[in-house]
Amino acid sequence: xxxxxxxxxxxxxxxxxxxxxxxxxxxxxxxxxxxxxxxxxxxxxxxxxxxxxxxxxxxxxxxxxxxxxxxxxxxxxxxxxxxxxxxxxxxxxxxxxxxxxxxxxxxxxxxxxxxxxxxxxxxxxxxxxxxxxxxxxxxxxxxxxxxxxxxxxxxxxxxxxxxxxxxxxxxxxxxxxxxxxxxxxxxxxxxxxxxxxxxxxxxxxxxxxxxxxxxxxxxxxxxxxxxxxxxxxxxxxxxxxxxxxxxxxxxxxxxxxxxxxxxxxxxxxxxxxxx
Amino acid sequence: xxxxxxxxxxxxxxxxxxxxxxxxxxxxxxxxxxxxxxxxxxxxxxxxxxxxxxxxxxxxxxxxxxxxxxxxxxxxxxxxxxxxxxxxxxxxxxxxxxxxxxxxxxxxxxxxxxxxxxxxxxxxxxxxxxxxxxxxxxxxxxxxxxxxxxxxxxxxxxxxxxxxxxxx
Numbered sequence: 001x002x003x004x005x006x007x008x009x010x011x012x013x014x015x016x017x018x019x020x021x022x023x024x025x026x027x028x029x030x031x032x033x034x035x036x037x038x039x040x041x042x043x044x045x046x047x048x049x050x051x052x053x054x055x056x057x058x059x060x061x062x063x064x065x066x067x068x069x070x071x072x073x074x075x076x077x078x079x080x081x082x083x084x085x086x087x088x089x090x091x092x093x094x095x096x097x098x099x100x101x102x103x104x105x106x107x108x109x110x111x112x113x114x115x116x117x118x119x120x121x122x123x124x125x126x127x128x129x130x131x132x133x134x135x136x137x138x139x140x141x142x143x144x145x146x147x148x149x150x151x152x153x154x155x156x157x158x159x160x161x162x163x164x165x166x167x168x169x170x171x172x173x174x175x176x177x178x179x180x181x182x183x184x185x186x187x188x189x190x191x192x193x194x195x196x197x198x199x200x201x202x203x204x205x206x207x208x209x210x211x212x213x214x215x216x217x218x219x220x221x222x223x224x225x226x227x228x229x230x231x232x233x234x235x236x237x238x239x240x241x242x243x244x245x246x247x248x249x250x251x252x253x254x255x256x257x258x259x260x261x262x263x264x265x266x267x268x269x270x271x272x273x274x275x
Numbered sequence: 276x277x278x279x280x281x282x283x284x285x286x287x288x289x290x291x292x293x294x295x296x297x298x299x300x301x302x303x304x305x306x307x308x309x310x311x312x313x314x315x316x317x318x319x320x321x322x323x324x325x326x327x328x329x330x331x332x333x334x335x336x337x338x339x340x341x342x343x344x345x346x347x348x349x350x351x352x353x354x355x356x357x358x359x360x361x362x363x364x365x366x367x368x369x370x371x372x373x374x375x376x377x378x379x380x381x382x383x384x385x386x387x388x389x390x391x392x393x394x395x396x397x398x399x400x401x402x403x404x405x406x407x408x409x410x411x412x413x414x415x416x417x418x419x420x421x422x423x424x425x426x427x428x429x430x431x432x433x434x435x436x437x438x439x440x441x442x443x
Contacts, residue, residue, distance in 0.1 A: 037335075048288075124294060131344075176397065177343050
């Protein structure tokens with residue numbers, strides 16, 4: 001039998017579970033509307049991540065480059081240290097140069113996109129989480145709202161799902177929760193591009209009779225009211241017409257490397273806002 | 276009181292480390308879930324209220340930072356916390372082998388909950404996608420758990436001394 005002393009413990013445990021379940025169900029009802037506390041956390045975490053990331057980006061680069069050279073001869077160490085210091089300097093210049101190239105590309109894209117846009121920097125990501133999201137350093141103060149499309153020079157990156165004052169969370173197009181109405185550019189057949197995590201995306205609900213080939217470009221259809229029409233989503237990497245079933249199994253690889261996103265453009269308008 | 280005031284700051288610091296430095300250290304191929312280790316530690320060694328609030332805050336912060344399904348990490352970590360608490364009432368939880376083994380099981384349980392959630396809510400099977408990363412991640416996490424347990428134990432000791440001094 002449970003001793004009376006245990007009751008407060010059991011009650012506390014039950015209260016915690018009930019609170020968790022309530023939070024889970026309440027948030028599920030109204031996604032995209034972070035509460036005040038959530039906004040505060042987002043606001044606090046971005047400067048922290050930004051500071052840690054910038055402090056460790058050069059160290060991280062050096063770590064990734066040199067970690068495999070632990071067994072080099074002793075006399076090389078001194079030279080390596082000098083090379084490392086020079087490399088850091090060169091790396092800084094290279095980073096600036098690459099950033100410049102990327103920003104130029106973004107500016108070109110900005111001219112091509114007919115909607116107002118705002119450039120943002122990716123400041124936080126978790127490559128190992130099952131949820132494929134990134135944090136960017138722009139929020140409602142820059143006119144961003146939940147549902148706005150996020151693009152890069154290569155194509156669509158995802159869409160905004162949560163916004164605080166100076167930070168937004170982007171749901172990448174490879175996340176399982178991402179569904180984008182899409183077209184195959186060559187033959188205009190329509191489907192829904194769903195994220196499939198590490199393996200990229202899958203173009204669903206394309207009928208077996210449609211002629212889709214490996215290498216075909218998949219673009220946004222502009223129909224679901226989020227992404228403007230014609231933005232590149234990815235390339236078809238495999239088409240599998242199973243013996244049974246109405247639809248084909250089409251694997252799509254995003255054009256851009258989602259894991260290496262650094263700067264993005266947020267389109268300050270949903271496709272549906274035109275209507 | 277100091278414990279509850281420092282909790283959000285400490286948790287935020289731990290989570291920032293988790294999603295930045297450890298990601299770099301392991302080349303993004305494996306991860307160290309300090310948050311999970313902290314929740315297991317809370318379940319095994321802290322009271323229901325202290326540990327429960329800690330687990331809740333960790334889950335909430337993770338939901339804010341990386342979560343797509345709001346409230347999921349809160350629920351996930353609360354369940355792991357309560358399981359750890361229940362286990363701590365029945366068995367001696369002091370050995371290194373127990374710590375490693377139990378953390379490994381909790382890491383796998385966390386991933387299993389994700390698989391179940393996607394299967395139940397969306398009808399998507401993410402098992403194979405998660406399997407590639409999860410096993411290595413669970414191994415890295417459970418192997419590091421004893422060292423982090425010692426660290427957390429010392430931090431808790433420091434905090435207790437601080438609290439007793441401030442109340443004198």
